[in-house]
Every structure is written in structure tokens, then in C-alpha cells.
Amino acid sequence: MDPDAVSKAFVEHYYSTFDANRPGLANLYQDSSMLTFEGQKIQGSQAITAKLNSLPFQQCQHHISTVDCQPSGTGGMLVFVSGTLQLAGEQHALKFSQMFHLMPTPQQSFYVQNDIFRLNYA
Amino acid sequence: MDPDAVSKAFVEHYYSTFDANRPGLANLYQDSSMLTFEGQKIQGSQAITAKLNSLPFQQCQHHISTVDCQPSGTGGMLVFVSGTLQLAGEQHALKFSQMFHLMPTPQQSFYVQNDIFRLNYA
Numbered sequence: 170m171d172p173d174a175v176s177k178a179f180v181e182h183y184y185s186t187f188d189a190n191r192p193g194l195a196n197l198y199q200d201s202s203m204l205t206f207e208g209q210k211i212q213g214s215q216a217i218t219a220k221l222n223s224l225p226f227q228q229c230q231h232h233i234s235t236v237d238c239q240p241s242g243t244g245g246m247l248v249f250v251s252g253t254l255q256l257a258g259e260q261h262a263l264k265f266s267q268m269f270h271l272m273p274t275p276q277q278s279f280y281v282q283n284d285i286f287r288l289n290y291a
Numbered sequence: 292m293d294p295d296a297v298s299k300a301f302v303e304h305y306y307s308t309f310d311a312n313r314p315g316l317a318n319l320y321q322d323s324s325m326l327t328f329e330g331q332k333i334q335g336s337q338a339i340t341a342k343l344n345s346l347p348f349q350q351c352q353h354h355i356s357t358v359d360c361q362p363s364g365t366g367g368m369l370v371f372v373s374g375t376l377q378l379a380g381e382q383h384a385l386k387f388s389q390m391f392h393l394m395p396t397p398q399q400s401f402y403v404q405n406d407i408f409r410l411n412y413a
Contacts, residue, residue, distance in 0.1 A: 205359045205371075237327045239405045241392055243365040249327075249390055249407040264411055266388035268371055270363055283361045285371040289386055289411055 176238035176248040179271060179279065184231035184252075191222055197281050204284040217284070228257035231265075245272045245282065254288070264289040298360035298370040301393060301401060306353035306374075313344055319403050326406045339406070350379035353387075367394045367404065376410070386411040 186193045198204075198214035204221075205211075211220050233252040241247045248269040253262035270283035308315045320326075320336035326343075327333075333342050355374040363369045370391040375384035392405035 201364065203361045205361060208357065208359065210361075235330065235409055237330065237407045237409070239325045239327060239332075239392075239407065241363060241365070241367075242323065242394070242404050243363070243367075245363075245365075247369075247390070247392060247405050247407065249388075249409065251388065251409050251411060264386075266371075266373065266409070266411070268369070268390045268407075270361075270369060272364070282364050283369050285359045285361065285369065285390075287357055287359070287371065287373050287388070289373060289388070 172238050172240060172246055173236075175279075176246060176271075177236055179248060179269070180233060180236050180250055183269075184233065187221070188230050192218065194218055194221055198284075199280045199282075202281050202284070204286070206286050207288060226256045230255045232262070241270055245270055246279070247271075294360050294362060294368055295358075297401075298368060298393075299358055301370060301391070302355060302358050302372055305391075306355065309343070310350075310352050314340065316340055316343055320406075321402050321404075324403055324406070326408070328408050329410060348378045352377045354384070363392055367392055368401070369393075 195214055195218040198217050200213050203212050204217045211217050231252055231254055235251045237249040239247045250267045254265050255262040265288050267286045269281050271279040272282040274280055317336055317340040320339050322335050325334050326339045333339050353374055353376055357373045359371040361369045372389045376387050377384040387410050389408045391403050393401040394404040396402055
């Protein structure tokens with residue numbers, strides 16, 4: 170397993186799901202998962218997907234600039250992303266950074282244990 | 292132990308050491324530590340501090356905009372920082388994001404297991 174390839178594949182899957190089928194993100198979180206969204210702390214798949222689905226924009230497109238990854242030392246993988254978020258009808262894209270801590274599932278896949286998102290207001 | 296207070300204290304210590312006494316950062320890393328600096332992967336306290344000390348600017352000042360933290364689920368703590376980096380003699384500050392995975396030491400302190408740094412070129 171090439172960690173760089175896994176993290177790039179995860180990032181592509183995550184943001185294409187976010188942009189095309191946001192409720193589908195529920196599969197990537199579990200009850201222990203944590204999201205900090207612009208400083209707001211949310212725990213558990215259900216609450217996290219409720220938050221993501223209630224964001225005040227319906228259509229958006231993420232463009233990824235960089236993806237970095239490291240093993241977290243505990244069987245997990247840290248993925249650090251920077252990019253831009255284009256909201257429908259808005260002229261300027263917003264810069265963002267986001268980090269994920271992916272943990273393995275028994276099905277040889279990953280779920281998101283930690284997720285921290287920040288806009289950078291560039 | 293309040294994780295938010297610990298992470299804020301760590302962040303203040305880290306960047307004030309970086310700005311005033313960069314070689315002092317060596318104490319915060321161990322042989323297992325990993326740094327990804329603008330995509331370049333470096334491992335081990337010695338190589339990491341050599342990299343940080345060889346950056347092509349001598350004087351700089353970090354200003355912190357946001358600090359988010361979450362337990363990593365393994366006794367560690369994830370700290371996610373956004374801010375600006377002012378280089379001496381430069382007119383404009385650079386935006387950056389950085390994440391740390393802190394792991395506890397037997398001395399009830401923390402070391403940096405994972406460190407990923409990216410400039411956002413705002």
C-alpha cells in the first residue's frame with residue numbers, strides 16, 4: 170500500500186462526493202469521528218453529516234492544490250490538504266486547508282477519525 | 292488536562308522558539324518524528340532541525356490566526372494552526388497552515404510525532 174496513492178485517492182473521493190452527493194459522506198465517518206469546522210466541534214457520523222448538509226451553500230466545487238500524508242504512528246494516516254472552494258454564483262474562490270486522520274476498517278478501507286477544516290479567507 | 296489549553300500553550304512555545312531560538316526546536320522532536328515541509332519529507336529530530344535551521348531566512352515572526360485541536364484517539368493530540376509568517380525585510384506576510392500530532396512523553400510533556408507545513412501564497 171502506497172500511502173501517497175491511498176491519500177490522493179481518498180482526497181479525490183472525499184471532495185467529489187462532497188461536491189456531487191454530500192449525504193454520501195456519511196459512509197466515511199463513524200460514531201467516534203470528530204469534525205472541527207471553522208472552530209465548531211461536532212462528534213459522530215450523524216451530527217457531522219447533518220452539519221455538512223446544512224452548510225449555507227448547495228452547490229460548490231473543491232479544487233485541490235496540495236495533498237501531504239504521513240503515517241500517524243498508530244496504524245492510521247494523516248492527510249493534509251490545501252485548495253480552493255468555489256461556491257456557485259460567487260466570483261472568487263475561497264482558500265481552505267483541511268486535515269484528516271484516517272483509521273483502517275476491518276474491510277481494509279479507511280474511515281475519518283479526525284477532520285479539521287479552516288477557510289483562509291485569501 | 293484541557294486539550295485546548297495544552298495545544299495553545301504548545302503553539303505559543305513552538306513559534307516563539309522558532310522566531311527567537313530556532314535550534315531550540317530540536318527538543319520538541321524525536322527520532323521517530325516526521326516533517327513534511329512544502330512537500331519535502333524529512334525524518335528524525337536531527338534532520339528536521341537541520342532543515343528548519345537552513346531555511347533561507349534568518350529572521351521571521353509567526354502570527355497565529357487559529358488553533359484547533361482534537362484527541363487523535365491514541366493518547367496523542369492533533370493541533371491544526373493557521374497564521375501568517377512575516378520575513379524580515381519583506382513587505383507582505385505569507386499565509387501558512389501547519390498541523391502537528393503531539394504524543395505524550397514519560398515526563399508528562401509532549402513531543403511532535405508528525406508535522407506538516409504548507410504556505411498558502413495568499
